[in-house]
Amino acid sequence: MKYLDRIKRSAAYRSIFRLPDVATDRDRAASHWSSFLLHLYPVKVRRRELRFGYSAFLGVASLVLFASLVVSGIYLMFFYVPSPSTAYGNIQTIQTNIAFGQYIRNTHRWAAHLMVLAVAAHMAKVFYRGAYKPPKEFNWVVGVVLLVLTLLLSFTGYLLPWDQLAYWAVTVGTSMASYVPLAGETTKDILLGGPTVGSSTLVRFYVLHVAVLPVATVAVLTIHMWRWRKDAMLTVDEPEIAEPAEDELVLATAEGDE
Amino acid sequence: MANQEPRVIDNQRVLGVVPGKPAAGDRKELQEQDTVMVWPHLLVRHAVAALFVLLVVMLIALFFDAPLREIANPTNTPNPEKAPWYFAALQELLAHFHPLIAGVLVPGAIIGGLVALPYIDRNPSLLPQARRIARVTFTVFMVAWILLTLVGFAFRGPNWSWVWPWEEWHGEL
Ligand code: HEM
Numbered sequence: 001m002k003y004l005d006r007i008k009r010s011a012a013y014r015s016i017f018r019l020p021d022v023a024t025d026r027d028r029a030a031s032h033w034s035s036f037l038l039h040l041y042p043v044k045v046r047r048r049e050l051r052f053g054y055s056a057f058l059g060v061a062s063l064v065l066f067a068s069l070v071v072s073g074i075y076l077m078f079f080y081v082p083s084p085s086t087a088y089g090n091i092q093t094i095q096t097n098i099a100f101g102q103y104i105r106n107t108h109r110w111a112a113h114l115m116v117l118a119v120a121a122h123m124a125k126v127f128y129r130g131a132y133k134p135p136k137e138f139n140w141v142v143g144v145v146l147l148v149l150t151l152l153l154s155f156t157g158y159l160l161p162w163d164q165l166a167y168w169a170v171t172v173g174t175s176m177a178s179y180v181p182l183a184g185e186t187t188k189d190i191l192l193g194g195p196t197v198g199s200s201t202l203v204r205f206y207v208l209h210v211a212v213l214p215v216a217t218v219a220v221l222t223i224h225m226w227r228w229r230k231d232a233m234l235t236v237d238e239p240e241i242a243e244p245a246e247d248e249l250v251l252a253t254a255e256g257d258e
Numbered sequence: 259m260a261n262q263e264p265r266v267i268d269n270q271r272v273l274g275v276v277p278g279k280p281a282a283g284d285r286k287e288l289q290e291q292d293t294v295m296v297w298p299h300l301l302v303r304h305a306v307a308a309l310f311v312l313l314v315v316m317l318i319a320l321f322f323d324a325p326l327r328e329i330a331n332p333t334n335t336p337n338p339e340k341a342p343w344y345f346a347a348l349q350e351l352l353a354h355f356h357p358l359i360a361g362v363l364v365p366g367a368i369i370g371g372l373v374a375l376p377y378i379d380r381n382p383s384l385l386p387q388a389r390r391i392a393r394v395t396f397t398v399f400m401v402a403w404i405l406l407t408l409v410g411f412a413f414r415g416p417n418w419s420w421v422w423p424w425e426e427w428h429g430e431l
């Protein structure tokens with residue numbers, strides 16, 4: 001403790017974290033806002049939000065999985081060229097000749113599957129908690145956009161290894177596009193860049209997977225987190241409505257279920 | 259504290275600080291709806307959750323290799339042809355309904371319904387007992403979707419025929 005205090009008083013520490021000498025809640029709030037990373041969070045939350053059962057930390061889990069996908073994905077990009085003549089060989093090389101290649105590829109693959117699961121579970125948890133109700137309606141809508149982006153990221157990535165699994169899964173997936181009313185063939189053409197899955201498809205999916213979709217996801221995620229903080233602070237400022245007593249509960253049920 | 263001047267507030271001054279908890283009557287028991295500072299209370303929990311997720315990913319990645327089949331061959335269609343597992347429910351529907359329904363209308367309705375949900379359900383209550391209709395509706399759709407996904411993922415074999423996963427395994431990750 002003594003050493004910790006020494007560090008906290010040092011000029012270097014205090015140049016990074018602007019802590020006042022005596023900390024009241026107000027000072028803590030002030031230092032919270034003056035820190036870049038902390039200011040992404042609300043200052044206070046209700047105590048029940050600390051419990052595991054409140055969110056099961058599934059939003060955080062989705063976020064961590066997304067971050068690990070960005071990191072492992074960038075590593076894989078160094079060794080991958082999106083062309084039918086190179087893609088498959090690149091993956092083999094990554095697995096056999098690149099430092100940590102197999103491990104990083106495994107991480108990227110499994111984290112992607114887990115992210116789909118985590119995001120879906122996060123959505124269900126938010127639903128059962130009723131956390132889409134005012135003032136949080138719009139953040140739910142933003143969440144649905146994130147769900148779609150997550151699925152698209154997974155699906156575009158699926159093609160990149162250019163093996164039988166990738167090729168035919170994407171063939172099945174994109175065949176549905178041709179049934180979009182009126183614009184079916186056009187949609188399919190835009191996706192595939194030809195009559196069947198081929199080299200143009202691979203380039204398109206690659207650009208979507210490593211540039212368009214991740215950037216879009218980060219942008220939408222920023223709004224999601226920003227709204228989460230704003231809504232959290234709104235609900236903390238509001239006086240809490242006490243849980244109704246048993247007899248009032250019957251009334252609430254009757255009203256809610258009409 | 260020790261080498262500072264004692265602070266005098268309203269003619270009272272601190273004579274000493276005794277470690278330990280205040281007497282039971284003076285203790286403030288925090289209620290569920292009381293607020294706490296995010297740092298450290300929420301942030302340490304988020305940090306633990308984050309480390310746990312990373313540990314799980316690390317363990318899976320260490321012990322299971324990502325699949326890599328033979329190189330793509332446009333002339334050799336595998337049987338069954340499987341979409342990724344998160345589209346398995348749609349693929350299963352495709353086996354029963356016209357593609358316009360299974361491939362366009364159903365996914366469109368799901369996304370549209372999810373977007374509209376907070377504007378349809380205007381019941382302000384957060385109590386499970388008071389949200390029976392909403393909960394039952396959501397649960398029915400969710401369970402149906404999970405079942406369709408499982409069937410499409412694990413219970414379908416060549417020509418999309420029914421197989422028991424413990425007899426023939428056709429699921430692909
Ligand atoms: C890329 C996917 C997503 C990420 C990374 C993500 C992340 C997060 C995080 C970190 C939180 C705050 C903490 C928590 O409640 O766990 C949150 C809250 C929330 N999320 Fe998501 N989310 C994603 C997708 C979704 C989806 C698909 C929905 C619903 C359709 C959704 C709806 C919400 C709502 C309504 C909140 C506010 C909950 C509250 O304030 O109590 N999110 N999200």
